[in-house]
Amino acid sequence: MKYIYILAISCIYNLAYCQEENNNVIDADALVAPSSVAFNLLGISTSSIDKPGDLTSFAASIQNASNNFTSIPSNYGFEILPYTLFCEQPMSTTELNSEKFKDIFKQTFTFSLGISNELEENTELPQFTNVGIGVKFSIFRPKFDDDTKAKINSIHEHQEAINNNTKGNYDVDLVLIDYENMRKNISNNKDLGEYDKEIRLNQINTLIAIRRQQLDNEAKSDLKEKIKNESKDLKFNRKGFFLDFAAGGVIQFQDQTFNKSSVSKLGSWLTGTWDTGKDWSFLGIARYLYQPDKIFADDMDILDAKNISTLDGGIRIIYKEQSKQKLSFSTEGLYRSVLNKNTIDSSWRVVLNASYDIGKNQALSLTFGKDFDNSLIKDGNLITALNYIIGFGSKRNMNSLL
Structure with missing residues (x-):
């Protein structure tokens, strides 16, 4: 065998x-x-x-x-x-x-x-x-049945959001708001020379890009967790x-x-x-x-x-x-x-x-x-x-x- x-x-x-x-x-x-x-x-x-x-x-x-x-x-x-x-x-x-x-x-x-x-x-x-x-x-x-369809559609919507590069909620993130304010202050600072202003703006823009990527990753991670929870008991x-x-x-x-x-x-x-x-x-x-x-x-x-x-x-x-x-x-x-x-x-x-x-x-x-x-037992049926x-x-x- x-x-x-x-x-x-x-x-x-x-x-x-x-x-x-x-x-x-x-x-x-x-x-x-x-x-x-x-x-x-x-x-x-x-x-x-x-x-x-x-x-x-x-x-x-x-x-x-x-x-x-x-x-x-x-x-x-x-x-x-x-x-x-x-x-x-x-x-x-x-x-x-x-x-x-x-x-x-x-x-x-x-x-x-x-x-x-x-x-x-x-x-x-x-x-x-x-x-x-x-x-x-x-x-x-x-x-x-209707319940199964609803669960499948919900999972599909979360997956589509991930595939479409879901964005994080930038408007309420305090860190990102602080970075945006810093960028405005640098742009409006007349005491800074153009060279220094350009360097500082590049630095803050890099920080903003990194923070946005973090928020995007967190949003995708939340969606993946929702998919995991919804699919756990899906029949x-x-x-x-x-x-x-x-x-x-x-x-x-x-x-x-x-x-x-x-x-x-x-x-x-x-x-x-x-x-x-x-x-x-x-x-x-x-x-x-x-x-x-x-x-x-x-x-x-x-x-x-x-x-x-x-x-x-x-x-x-x-x-x-x-x-x-x-x-x-x-x-x-x-x-x-x-x-x-x-x-x-x-x-x-x-x-x-x-x-x-x-x-x-x-x-x-x-x-x-x-x-x-008596196929399964020794005594009786x-x-x-x-x-x-x-x-x-x-x-x-x-x-x-x-």
């Missing part, structure tokens, strides 16, 4: 290269977590119904599942946004606010890869490494209806050997979201999965679980206080029906999730609930998972949205 780490390092290096400093660029808090298609297909995602949103160029996830969170995490992965990852310049907010499908597609098309290790301790059963690969993109998304919130498409598969490797590999799952799904623009979001999903090998853990080992097709349908409700934008809670219910095997009963997945933004483009989420099968995700490459070019 060393090639995965090499790819990840290359991605981060490319981010640093293609996102140079620019007065019109800010580093926004653009991470949406969790949203990995690969984790979803592996059955280790903290949520089966992911909320859409704007993305960082590269995001990495580490998950510790069950076992009282005492074991070393065995689930990890990453997600990349090719359009911004291999960029020539940061994406602009005008582009991000577009409702054209071609713009939406290239800005939301992501590739994700996840790895989950199944370790059978104290048994003679083989060890499995599951590799999930997936892609996702938005078919439709709304524009930014690209949108109000209205979203529709996302995702697809991918899982390859299983026995004893971490490439010669002992097989496709264990394939799937695709649509996720619809209605964001109220306030504290609540409502999501729904329709998902088809095809599993050539198995579907459920079977204690009796008597079910023929080959070539199983399932159809999932469910809803998720998310509460996140817009004024704070830190802590969010959600609950989801997902019903799975088996399409071609009467011997296997349909089942439910019910999950409670809490997520907290622990820093810019960093989030920690905790999940508790009942899963379809309980999910307990702690997921950490961090994003890189969130610089955006601020353009006026007026």
Whole structure:
């Protein structure tokens, strides 16, 4: 798996290269977590119904599942946004606010890869490494809400003022007023010869120029501080209806050997979201999965679980206080029906999730609930998972949205 780490390092290096400093660029808090298609297909995602949103160029996830969170995490992965990852310049907010499908597609098309290790301790059963690969993109998304537009326009105005060489407030600066008075006195002093007057005027003009430059620099520094404060909590919130498409598969490797590999799952799904623009979001999903090998853990080992097709349908409700934008809670219910095997009963997945933004483009989420099968736990059908995700490459070019 060393090639995965090499790819990840290359991605981060490319981010640093293609996102140079620019007065019109800010580093926004653009991470949406969790949203990995690969984790979803592996059955280790903290949520089966992911909320859409704007993305960082590269995001990495580490998950510790069950076992009282005492074991070393065995689930990890990453997600990349090719359009911004291999960029020539940061994406602009005008582009991000577009409702054209071609713009939406290239800005939301992501590739994700996840790895989950199944370790059978104290048994003679083989060890499995599951590799999930997936892609996702938005078919439709709304524009930014009014609060987001106002913040972006305010930042843009400050940036334009800096680029246009904003002048300091000369009229009220006492030091500059004293220098101006000194210049007038020198000019009006009839006792000074022309040579002495010229020397003194040059000296005072130099002091005036230096002071004006200081005031200009202070004005720019104040504007930069305003930009920093306004962009600190800037999130690209949108109000209205979203529709996302995702697809991918899982390859299983026995004893971490490439010669002992097989496709264990394939799937695709649509996720619809209605964001109220306030504290609540409502999501729904329709998902088809095809599993050539198995579907459920079977204690009796008597079910023929080959070539199983399932159809999932469910809803998720998310509460996140817009004024704070830190802590969010959600609950989801997902019903799975088996399409071609009467011997296997349909089942439910019910999950409670809490997520907290622990820093810019960093989030920690905790999940508790009942899963379809035993994919995350040793006993029963309980999910307990702690997921950490961090994003890189969130610089955006601020353009006026007026």
